[in-house]
Amino acid sequence: MSASSFKIVTFFKALDIQHGATVASDAITPVQEWRGVSIYSLLFLMWGLAYGLLDIMNYHIKVAIGVDRASAAFLAMAYYFAYIPGALLIGGPMVKRAGYRAAAVLGLVLLAIGDQVMAVGASNLSLNQMCLAHFVVGLGVSTLERTANAYAVQCGPRSRATLRILIAQSCAALGTVIAPPLASAIIFDPSKQGLLPLPNPSDPSRCLMPPPPSKDEAGDLGTVVSFYRYISVGIFGLALVLGLVFFATRWVIEPVVLASPKLDQARWKVWKHPLVSRKYLRLWLGVAANFCNLGCQVTVAQFFFEHMRVNGCLSDKFAANMMMYAQILFLFGRLAAAGLIEIPAIPCLKGSKTAQTLFRARYVLAVFVAVATAFTGAGIAASGTTAMACAAVIMFFEAPSFPMIFEMASSGLGEWTPFAESAIIMSICGGGLVPFINGKLADQFGVSKAWSLATGLFGMVFFYIMLNSAVPSWRHSVDGAHGEDTDAPSEDLELTGNGKSSAS
Numbered sequence: 001m002s003a004s005s006f007k008i009v010t011f012f013k014a015l016d017i018q019h020g021a022t023v024a025s026d027a028i029t030p031v032q033e034w035r036g037v038s039i040y041s042l043l044f045l046m047w048g049l050a051y052g053l054l055d056i057m058n059y060h061i062k063v064a065i066g067v068d069r070a071s072a073a074f075l076a077m078a079y080y081f082a083y084i085p086g087a088l089l090i091g092g093p094m095v096k097r098a099g100y101r102a103a104a105v106l107g108l109v110l111l112a113i114g115d116q117v118m119a120v121g122a123s124n125l126s127l128n129q130m131c132l133a134h135f136v137v138g139l140g141v142s143t144l145e146r147t148a149n150a151y152a153v154q155c156g157p158r159s160r161a162t163l164r165i166l167i168a169q170s171c172a173a174l175g176t177v178i179a180p181p182l183a184s185a186i187i188f189d190p191s192k193q194g195l196l197p198l199p200n201p202s203d204p205s206r207c208l209m210p211p212p213p214s215k216d217e218a219g220d221l222g223t224v225v226s227f228y229r230y231i232s233v234g235i236f237g238l239a240l241v242l243g244l245v246f247f248a249t250r251w252v253i254e255p256v257v258l259a260s261p262k263l264d265q266a267r268w269k270v271w272k273h274p275l276v277s278r279k280y281l282r283l284w285l286g287v288a289a290n291f292c293n294l295g296c297q298v299t300v301a302q303f304f305f306e307h308m309r310v311n312g313c314l315s316d317k318f319a320a321n322m323m324m325y326a327q328i329l330f331l332f333g334r335l336a337a338a339g340l341i342e343i344p345a346i347p348c349l350k351g352s353k354t355a356q357t358l359f360r361a362r363y364v365l366a367v368f369v370a371v372a373t374a375f376t377g378a379g380i381a382a383s384g385t386t387a388m389a390c391a392a393v394i395m396f397f398e399a400p401s402f403p404m405i406f407e408m409a410s411s412g413l414g415e416w417t418p419f420a421e422s423a424i425i426m427s428i429c430g431g432g433l434v435p436f437i438n439g440k441l442a443d444q445f446g447v448s449k450a451w452s453l454a455t456g457l458f459g460m461v462f463f464y465i466m467l468n469s470a471v472p473s474w475r476h477s478v479d480g481a482h483g484e485d486t487d488a489p490s491e492d493l494e495l496t497g498n499g500k501s502s503a504s
Contacts, residue, residue, distance in 0.1 A: 052179025375393045377455040
């Protein structure tokens with residue numbers, strides 16, 4: 001542990017009225033479980049707002065700086081690639097050394113600092129400074145995601161982990177719904193953009209992309225700078241309030257953080273490491289699946305306006321309205337998935353084997369991703385009302401994929417669970433690469449045909465989910481984590497360096 005990180009850990013422990021006490025997940029009471037998840041849901045809301053506001057703010061900044069699509073892609077890449085060091089070097093180690101509460105406060109502080117850097121970069125009209133700001137914001141958000149997602153999974157019995165993370169993640173979706181009207185009220189009014197795009201001469205069913213706006217159409221950049229400064233102060237204030245709630249009260253309990261296995265020096269070599277084994281293939285394919293999944297979700301969101309303009313022939317005003325409706329559907333998609341997996345818990349259905357089977361979490365997720373894949377493929381050739389409907393349906397059915405993959409890929413891994421959680425959060429960096437590739441394809445082949453990339457990647461996500469039903473050891477591990485297959489043999493995991501199984 002470095003001297004600086006040791007001082008941070010010591011500082012938080014000195015403030016803690018709970019004296020660092022932790023509670024095993026199975027010993028957490030329902031009141032502690034839902035009170036903790038409710039308070040941590042504020043963190044989910046914060047990164048939902050950050051995600052929803054970035055694209056809106058970047059619109060003004062990109063126009064003011066005068067950057068093209070390729071250069072603007074570096075802003076998103078700086079944000080999403082920060083998830084790699086944020087999850088592996090900040091969030092993960094902080095959770096293990098100081099606990100979930102300290103890591104959450106640190107994430108909020110990093111997010112607030114990033115917003116201050118954003119204000120400086122915007123005022124200087126510097127693309128390099130804006131990229132740095134996006135990277136710092138990404139560090140803060142990835143630290144929050146590494147902390148809050150894992151907390152939602154560990155704060156209570158594993159049998160309710162999927163329900164907890166879906167409900168908490170719904171607050172992140174709520175943040176993306178709030179962001180557009182919040183920005184409209186404070187920064188600019190998208191309803192002023194009411195001109196319809198021109199028809200495409202070579203394809204009358206579609207339209208041409210409007211030309212880039214001039215600088216005088218970008219709104220008041222000074223207001224954008226002020227907004228970043230005010231929101232930074234607000235996040236600092238939230239960090240202080242949550243810090244007091246976390247460490248000066250006993251309202252939020254600290255779940256046990258599983259210790260990482262100790263390995264001898266030779267086994268730290270890549271080719272001898274226990275994780276480099278087919279027995280952990282479920283984790284690594286889950287990381288790859290989530291990389292594809294987040295890449296698709298960010299691509300659909302970032303190119304939603306272009307899809308509405310080109311394939312739906314909508315004005316900016318109605319495209320913005322459609323985006324708001326789609327984000328609301330995204331929120332209800334997560335709530336719908338949470339409701340479906342809880343159907344077997346309804347008193348009158350507890351004895352029904354049909355309900356227990358049909359509404360397993362892996363089956364619910366498979367249906368959602370399958371429909372999202374199908375409508376993404378349909379969107380390639382769709383135009384007009386059909387194109388708008390496809391985009392909205394995709395947003396609904398893609399909604400529960402990240403939280404459910406997070407819980408699915410990290411279940412049944414015992415002492416390797418903390419590393420698995422960091423690795424899955426790290427895979428969110430797919431949101432920086434896939435949209436960049438999609439932009440290149442859109443420039444070369446058009447907005448419609450570029451959707452082929454998202455269709456293929458969603459198909460890979462669906463394949464991973466189906467593997468969790470097809471491979472017996474994977475199926476037993478996933479179902480056993482939800483209390484649905486407790487009599488089945490546990491997954492045969494690799495032995496750790498001390499000769500003991502790493503299975504829980």
